[in-house]
Amino acid sequence: MSAFSSKKQALGLLAWLAVCFIVSAIGAVASVQARSFYGQLVRPEWSPPGSVFGPVWTALFTLMAIAAWLVWRQGGLRANRGALGLFLVQLGFNALWSWLFFAWKLGAWALADIALLWVLIGLTLVAFWQSNRLAALLLVPYLLWVSFAFALNYAMWQFNPYLLG
Numbered sequence: 001m002s003a004f005s006s007k008k009q010a011l012g013l014l015a016w017l018a019v020c021f022i023v024s025a026i027g028a029v030a031s032v033q034a035r036s037f038y039g040q041l042v043r044p045e046w047s048p049p050g051s052v053f054g055p056v057w058t059a060l061f062t063l064m065a066i067a068a069w070l071v072w073r074q075g076g077l078r079a080n081r082g083a084l085g086l087f088l089v090q091l092g093f094n095a096l097w098s099w100l101f102f103a104w105k106l107g108a109w110a111l112a113d114i115a116l117l118w119v120l121i122g123l124t125l126v127a128f129w130q131s132n133r134l135a136a137l138l139l140v141p142y143l144l145w146v147s148f149a150f151a152l153n154y155a156m157w158q159f160n161p162y163l164l165g
Helices: 006-030 034-040 050-072 081-103 107-131 133-138 140-159
Strands: none
Touching: 006 050, 006 081, 034 050, 034 081, 050 081, 050 107, 050 133, 050 140, 081 107, 107 133, 107 140, 133 140
C-alpha cells in the first residue's frame, strides 16, 4: 500500500495519465493523414480497419498510465527510478513509431523502432513485476498489441515498398 495521501495519489494518477496522453498526442500529430495513408496501403487480409486503432490505443494508454501509477505508488520516482525510467523510454519509442511510419513513411525504420519498443515493453513489464504485479499484468495487452503491430508493420512494409521505402 502507498504511503501517499489520497490527494497525492489522485494527483499522481492524473500526472501519469497526462504523461501517457501527451505522448499519445505527439504520435497523433504524426498521424494526421494516417487514415488516408492507411487506406492507400496494400494490407494483409488480417489487418483491422483503421477505425480500430484509436479505441485500442486509448485503452492501452489508459492501462499504461494506471500501471505506471501503481509502480509510482510503491515509493515514488526515486524508489522506482529504473522501472519508471524504462517506462518513459518505451513511451518515447512508441511516439517515434508514428512519425517513422506515417509522417516520414520509413517502413524499415518503423519496423526497427517497433522491435526495440517490444523489447523495452518486455523489460518494463519485468521491472514492474518486481514492484507491483498488477502493474506488470496491465502491460500485457500492450505487449500483445505491439506484437501484432510488429507483424502488421512488417507485412505492410513488404507489400508497399514504393510507399514505405
